Amino acid sequence: MAAQTLTIALAGNPNVGKSTLFNALTGSRQHVGNWPGKTVEKKEGFFQLGGWNTQVVDLPGTYSLAAFSVEERIARDYVIQEHPDVVVAVVDASNLERNLYLVTQFIELEMPLILVLNMSDMAHNRGIRIDPKQLSVALGGTPVVETVGSRGTGLEALKATLERVIKQGQSAPAVQLDYGEELEAELSKLEAEIASVGALAEQGKPRWLALKLLENDAEVVAAVRKMGCSSLLDAASEMIDRITESSGEDPETLITSARYSFVARTVSGAVTRPETFMRTRSDRVDSIVTHKIWGLPIFLAMMWLVFQLTANVSAPYLDWTDSLINGPLARGIQALLMLFGLHGTWVESLVIDGIVAGVGGVLVFVPVLLFLYTAIAVLEDSGYMARAAFVMDRLMRSIGLNGKSFLPLLIGFGCTVPAVYATRTLEHENDRKLTAFIATFMSCGARLPVYAIFGAAFFGAAAGNLVFSLYILGILIALATGIVAKRTIYRNAPPQPFVLELPPYRMPTPRNLVTHVWERTSGFVRKAATVILSCSIAIWLLMAIPTHAGVGEFNAVAPEDSLFGTVSQVIAPVFAPAGFGNWQSAGSLLTGFLAKEVIIGSMSQIYVGGSEAIASEDENLPTLGEEISGIVTSFAQATVLTAQEFINIIPRTINLIPVFSVPEAQFLPATEEEEDTGPLSQALMNSFTPLAAVAFNVFVLLYVPCMAATTAMRHEFGTRMMAYQLAYTIVIAWVAAVLVYQIGSLLGIGTA
């Protein structure tokens, strides 16, 4: 007897702790290889059970034995062909209903079976009470053992059960699934026919084979055909037709449903769940957050909060970065150039007026983007973004748009390029084209620096409201364009409803937040070091070249007489009805096609250059110690002011309601807090009225996407579609900016 080897197959769904049990049973006596002809790992191990040398085979984790995946085929073939002495079905006790589906298929195979309720501690903690005796009865006397694999609890009980089952002589569970009267009648007939063909015995038990033929299982049908039993296949085929015709459902669906019904009956008799099980805390929060009425205001409130954080709370750090780049950094670079005898040369002009002003002018917005990307990452990781997609889907569907479009549109808040590619998730070409077309109106992160500088210059503490309004305007224009296009050129069948799995709410982990924010912000910095650097040099060059004789020479020409200024002056009158018909604005908008961040870089070069940094040779520059002390002190002040701005979100929100006037917090004396308006802000205030500034921002929001996004559009939908988009965005941006300026002027708002 001692020489006899028993074989136990360990089966179960993925992630039920099967491997932990396998290790606990076999210890170090394991062999790991591959299943023959497959790349799926095969684990075998041995242990002594009573007097038997016992082999344990760890089958691949599967949800079913339908033989659709490699893992399912391996598990099924092994059980049928190798005839293990016992199948130990490991299930996750806290997720019993789903796990028992696989168990029903072992019952159909009429295999000797033991059920292991693993992770029973987790089920217990969730208030799930399983009656093992009741469960065993429902499963036709299948022994049931509770274990906690990770702690080794229940392992001895499992071994004792295995030994008892082996000693008593293995037998299959004494229960059969009921597939309904009609199907059972056909099943009996087919079973009898199969039993009469001796050669088929190797393929499985007759009832199981009959089931598989009625399910039209490709592998079993092929095996039966190979044995020349075509009459059997014909009979099965006729039965399938009869059942389908009379019930309206094909046998496979009926059989699968019968398994689920069996599981439901089993669970209802043996499992008690707490009332709260069916409705988790996430579900309760969702009933408010995704509510038909409240869902949209909550989404808007979230966005409002994001832009308060982005535009107002980040402002002190923006100022600090600005003073760092245009102060100590620029002075340091200038000192270095002096050291090399380059003071007053065109090289100094290129570095200070071109690169520092252009690239530095963009890099000062890193804090703004850090705040934006942190806010988005928090919403994403907490699970809120999925709810936002759900809420917006309902809104979009109600106006005839495909709700799933909102996913690419959400991505568009970060960058338009992946938003265009993300339209591939949509089924229909028309929906894809339309979504990509309107995605450009979802304001990407690169436009934010423009809103931030204008917001800070013209609206102070209300800058967040300007940014929020622009984002909302972008969404409204996108929806309006969608509605019109959907009723005219992009008519489709109504979108199909879908089911969305909302992940449970969770606290975002610092690690995930840091990864998200770093990857997104570093992309912006990398762009500054490549695209924006190149653009800055090109713009400096264009601004250094005189267009005709007598207006100056290279690097000694008034900006308006340079090549850049002359070209900009040609198109500037187009923007006059929108209130910003100066060549500086026109030139900046031209460069914005390369990348939206370049607009600010160009403005910085045009309006400011390196004027703040450039000092004469005999001027007393601060010492290194003074510079470092200044940087540290101003950083500390910026941190205090950021905390102040964060707290002030509350009074500012309340004060939106006209009857309230809650005082705002002030952590630093007014003299220290007072903002030192930067040279670019000052220049903008001299060149724009508040109304013209809003019109300019509206134009930036709506006009052509950047070059990368335009290329993506062409790549996905062709040149014609790209051209339509370019033309449409230019027209809509111009019309919107003109309307803002002209209506505002008529009403006398922000004209001075």
Added chain:
Amino acid sequence: MASILSQVLARFDNANEPLILAAMARDLEIDTGTLQSMIDYWVRKGELRVVSECGASCASCYGSSGCPFVMSMPLMVERVRK
């Protein structure tokens, strides 16, 4: 009476707006995991399709896990239009 699997499919056919998996499971009095496996069945049969993420980028700001702006969205399943 239609089988439980056909009832799942009927929910898709009769819905006027998107459905939340957990809410649908509650209505059908089954747990979410079981509903998920029923949906898998219909996906395999070609009646439903999983709307998967599909992102690409301009390769100018690749993060370690691809385009940093592609958001990880939850599972979405829709009826296949025949």
